[in-house]
Amino acid sequence: MRIYHLSAECYPIAKVGGLADVVGALPKYQNQAGQNAAVVMPFYNRKFVHENTFDMVFQGTTLLGTRRIYFEILKETTDKLGFELFMIKIPGLLDRENVYSYPDEKDQFLAFQICFLDWINWSGQTPDLVHCHDHHTGLVPFLMYHSSLYKRLAQIPTIFTIHNGQYHGAFGWDRLNLLPEIDFYKTGLLEWAGGINPLASAVKCSWRYTTVSPNYLHELTINSNGLEYLFYLEGRKGYGIINGIDTDVWNSATDPMVPAKYSLTTVAKGKQKNKELLCSRFNLSADKPLIVFIGRLVVEKGADVLPDAIERSIQQHGDNVNFLILGTGDTETEMALQKLKDFHPGNCAVFIGYDESLAHHIYAGADFLLMPSRVEPCGLNQLYAIRYGTIPVVRSTGGLSDTVIDFGDEGGYGIRFNHVSVADITHSINRAVELYADTKKMQQLRKHMMSLDFSWGRSAKEYNDLYETLIPKL
Ligand SMILES: Nc1ncnc2c1ncn2[C@@H]1O[C@H](COP(=O)(O)OP(=O)(O)O[C@H]2O[C@H](CO)[C@@H](O)[C@H](O)[C@H]2O)[C@@H](O)[C@H]1O
Numbered sequence: 001m002r003i004y005h006l007s008a009e010c011y012p013i014a015k016v017g018g019l020a021d022v023v024g025a026l027p028k029y030q031n032q033a034g035q036n037a038a039v040v041m042p043f044y045n046r047k048f049v050h051e052n053t054f055d056m057v058f059q060g061t062t063l064l065g066t067r068r069i070y071f072e073i074l075k076e077t078t079d080k081l082g083f084e085l086f087m088i089k090i091p092g093l094l095d096r097e098n099v100y101s102y103p104d105e106k107d108q109f110l111a112f113q114i115c116f117l118d119w120i121n122w123s124g125q126t127p128d129l130v131h132c133h134d135h136h137t138g139l140v141p142f143l144m145y146h147s148s149l150y151k152r153l154a155q156i157p158t159i160f161t162i163h164n165g166q167y168h169g170a171f172g173w174d175r176l177n178l179l180p181e182i183d184f185y186k187t188g189l190l191e192w193a194g195g196i197n198p199l200a201s202a203v204k205c206s207w208r209y210t211t212v213s214p215n216y217l218h219e220l221t222i223n224s225n226g227l228e229y230l231f232y233l234e235g236r237k238g239y240g241i242i243n244g245i246d247t248d249v250w251n252s253a254t255d256p257m258v259p260a261k262y263s264l265t266t267v268a269k270g271k272q273k274n275k276e277l278l279c280s281r282f283n284l285s286a287d288k289p290l291i292v293f294i295g296r297l298v299v300e301k302g303a304d305v306l307p308d309a310i311e312r313s314i315q316q317h318g319d320n321v322n323f324l325i326l327g328t329g330d331t332e333t334e335m336a337l338q339k340l341k342d343f344h345p346g347n348c349a350v351f352i353g354y355d356e357s358l359a360h361h362i363y364a365g366a367d368f369l370l371m372p373s374r375v376e377p378c379g380l381n382q383l384y385a386i387r388y389g390t391i392p393v394v395r396s397t398g399g400l401s402d403t404v405i406d407f408g409d410e411g412g413y414g415i416r417f418n419h420v421s422v423a424d425i426t427h428s429i430n431r432a433v434e435l436y437a438d439t440k441k442m443q444q445l446r447k448h449m450m451s452l453d454f455s456w457g458r459s460a461k462e463y464n465d466l467y468e469t470l471i472p473k474l
Helices: 020-033 048-050 106-121 140-146 148-155 171-178 183-190 198-205 214-219 226-238 264-282 302-318 331-344 356-365 381-387 400-401 422-435 437-452 456-470
Strands: 004-005 034-044 052-065 066-075 084-089 129-133 158-162 208-211 238-240 290-297 322-329 348-352 368-371 391-395 416-418
Touching: 004 020, 004 106, 020 034, 020 106, 020 129, 020 456, 034 106, 048 331, 052 106, 052 148, 052 348, 066 106, 084 106, 106 148, 106 356, 129 140, 129 381, 129 456, 140 148, 140 158, 140 183, 140 198, 158 198, 158 456, 171 290, 183 198, 183 422, 208 214, 208 290, 208 302, 208 456, 214 456, 226 238, 238 264, 238 422, 264 290, 264 322, 264 356, 264 437, 290 302, 302 322, 302 422, 322 331, 322 356, 331 437, 348 400, 381 391, 381 400, 381 437, 391 422, 391 437, 416 422
Parallel strands: 004 034, 004 129, 034 084, 129 158, 158 208, 208 238, 290 322, 290 368, 322 348, 368 391, 391 416
Antiparallel strands: 052 066, 066 084
């Protein structure tokens, strides 16, 4: 079955967050299960494109409104990622370094989607299914079914996966002229709340939509930044499939970014060594419990509550607890964390920035990973933590509820709390500190976690099974 995954991010080419991890792994596991899945993404001027070779497999021109643009489809030559990788290059528009945040970002993603459709249309391809990810690719289903230009593609099933329902990519009707010819009586399928809303359009037009955890499917009807009623209406098309992790990349016994490699049998020693290295780099003490946070410092992740919660915990536990934060995001939170570090240099360390290698080292060296998320569609950090024997301390929401069982419950291994509040977080940290003192229990939980299977195998099969239901049997 030929499948195209369309995404703005893909690990290791361009990663901003979890979307990249998923799109860089799912197709590989699907191919191992007998599919023929490829990834199509925008061209970014990044390390990966300079260190690898590409063939130009197609070139053409298309229209973005009245602007004629020239584009190239570049294919990575080795398929070493476990899937074919195609990048769409548009000189001056899709050939920059960063993934997001350019003032003409909406034009960039619109052009990306149009060029993809032009390419498969004019090169005569008929994939079995097109799988779109997040709002950057959300107009593809509408255009496939309601543009006279792409009538040839109108029978191809589309699936849309929502990695984050808070972001819709919406824009005004004044930009409708940037779309190719469309059936004007169908424009309602583009609309939500008075504008063009790519996420809403994808939910309406794709054959099926999926969320990255079963719990999040339900939560979207309660909190999706204004699309709650749409999710309620379209609920029959929705499926919740939990993300997996790429166990080739996330393997503490082979991970090149983990200084002291370890397996289930050597976890205590390996973790301690990694922790010592981390602590000496950040001026912390390796004898104390090390509680870490990795991620975007934004309200959605509960990062705004971290400074107060950490301050309170340090006060409560005196010198007996350590925190390490890796992230970047809201300036106010970054500044509050820096200040905290200055007040408590021996108990709190902060690294503002994005550092993939440091993140791997932290997952391996930490005792506890804190995730006080307000919204967490799936969450990969807790899965990486579990895989590396690090106890997740999470708010019960979205995919965190689906993947973390409190150690007080049967079969449990993590710590869960209900509210994004200083009180709930500090209470959970108290539990973590107590747990840390029980060396035997810690060791038992680490081994238990490392024996759990959150790899893509099962989830990739669920996607494949869903595809099968949409593709007519020959
Ligand atoms: N400063 C930093 N330095 C190094 N690495 C960093 C980093 N900040 C973040 N990361 C890494 O980025 C990834 C973040 O993944 P998440 O799934 O937690 O979040 P994100 O909100 O981006 O993804 C959205 O999509 C994914 C995928 O579907 C969902 O799991 C999630 O709930 C949803 O919000 C992890 O691999 C993490 O280690």
